[in-house]
Amino acid sequence: MLVLSRRLGESVVIGDDVVVTVLEVRGDVVRIGVDAPRSVPVRRQELLEEVAATNKQAASPSPQAVADLSRLVGSPATPKQPPTERPGQSS
Template identity: 65%
Template sequence: MLVLSRRTGESVVLGDDITVTILEVRGDVVRVGIDAPRSVKVHRAELLAELASSNQSAASPPEDAVASLAEAMRKRQE
């Protein structure tokens, strides 16, 4: 991991077309501006983790739902 120190108004350039600028520093909060093409996805890490967790929950039905479905299918075959 590259670690840099920047002051308000200073930037870091990633590749040819992404610029990250420090907009403001207040205590322990840093406002960051990101200038990137629309084709580049920019997301906050905590939202990606929450989305992954939500998707995992949605894709894994509760055990009783699986058992109920299996029982319904057995009854249907009879």
């Protein structure tokens, strides 16, 4: 990890087309601006972590939920097949 000190109004350039600028400093809160092409996704890390946790939870149902669903669905009954007629036979 590269650690830099920047003052208000100063920027950091990432690659050829991403610029991160310090816009405001208030106590322990720093507002930054990110100027990047639309093709470059810029997301807050805490939101990505929250989405990942939500997806994991949704994909991993609780054992109780699985048991309840199994009880509701039950095992499907096997439909009986009518006897097949052979050529030359009549019923």
